[in-house]
Amino acid sequence: MTAAASAAAMGGLTGAALAAQPTPWAVWSQAAASPIQGMIERFNLGITIAMVAVVLVVLALIAYVAVRFNRKANPVPSRTSHNTMIEVVWTLAPILILIGISVPSFSLLFAQADPARIVQDYDPAKTMTIKATGLQWYWNYEYSDHDGVAFDSTMLEDKDRTDPVNQPRLLAVDNEMIVPVGTVVRLQVIGADVIHSFAMPSFGLKLDAVPGRLNETWFLAEREGVYYGQCSELCGINHAFMPIAIRVVTPEQFQTWVAQAKDDLPAAYKALAAAIAKDKVAQAHGTAVEVAAR
Template sequence: MRLKTMIAGMIPAFLSAPAFAQSDEVIGAPVNGGMGFQPAATELARDLQWLDGMITVIIAATTLFVLGLMIWCIVRYNQRSNPKAASFTHNTPVEIAWTIVPILILVFIGSFSLPTLFKQQEIPEGDVVIKATGYQWYWGYEYIGEDFSFDSYMIGSPATGGDNRYTDEVEAQLTEAGYEPEHFRLATDTQVVVPVGQTIVMQVTAGDVIHSWTIPAFGVKQDGVPGRLAELWFTPEQEGIYFGQCSELCGIAHAYMPITVKVVSEEEYAEWLTQMKEEYASNDAPRAVEVASAE
């Protein structure tokens, strides 16, 4: 299916039905010169961001304490202030303190980080299950139990008639799809669509080399390894468009295989499913790459 799709994809087509409108607000996207995390759109992302903030506070406090201790020792025990140096081999209370205190800090951090890790790894039963397969250099998606699948290419990639560079033609495709110019190398011709408030389980694998499926605003990242099937899950809490990228160096065009996820209402999702089944279900014939329309 990959070869057929790539050959057929050289003929760009602007069909709106299966791709569904992309006029929603873009929420999960990188910001040029920005600092910090993208807005958290799932419970997992909120947990990760809170954990990062807590650990940052602990690290900052430890750094300031050690810095203050060093300055105090320099001032208090320099040759001018302390011309006659003391002579001793050990200090039991200090040695106990610098052993016990770090242990307590690590136990405290672990009491929060381990539950967060386990929550990510304990995969619940999914309301929607999607298999994501990474290829050089695009993603293939199969909606398990819905009998359809599709491939997702970066707008401006060779499969959509471009050469991975920003041109007038690529700008026209982005505009036709409802994107802005800054979404180049983030937007795909066909996006993953999921319903808001539902548990989504992604089955991640790869068809050639190792890839990685990542959406920062969802707090998820999972390597796709050929011959293995890994899983991640998330429950999106806000409708909108979210961007991700392959996060495992996978070849010369690694930078050009983005991920686009659109979160919609349950009613919109049901309508989208109907459209996609009509277009892609049990369809083995080569197809052109559709660029989503905002009409």
């Protein structure tokens, strides 16, 4: 499949419900699109609140000491060498804070290894497996549960981007990974040459692709749309040009795409683009009817 043909096929996959990618001047992480990233955001918020509380308490203590025990207010300095209560407090307080942080931390770590901990009605039999292999400098995706559907995913060069608005520079690829919404995906990651790293911020994913070692994690996309990530391990001269694009579609759209992708990948993407456009028109019509009814 040539880059031009790929760009044309992927160009039809525009107007998605959501496109998650880096934005200028962003402070917080991208909006969560998976249960794990939701847990990461809540954990990050809790840590931030704890950090601010500690800083304010320490600042208040410094201000109190500066005012209460300066030379003018306290001309005769105390000769106290130690205080048992203070020693106990400043030893126990950090220990309790760290214990409080460790509880949600371990909960998050366990959930990253076992979807049954946070996915309601989790059924291992309905889990699909995708193997991502990092190469210099592109990704190969293999759908192990679907008769070995496999393809390379390479960054689109500027000359191949047919729709610059919906194909972001340095992030758009010729062949996106397609997954169904609401499905647990078992992701296996390995490197074919050097160490790479599969990172997808909206899903809370970051897993090293190490040659000779098959690492594994999972994700569940909660919303349809297209999500962008990048290789996050320095892997050579073109490390910055190794993006990851995952498109989340309905289960019906996925089944149609994967069945056709076995024989004709470009045609599968074109059919998927048409299905997405049709659903978008139907949703817009339904919204218009609902508004008119009001």
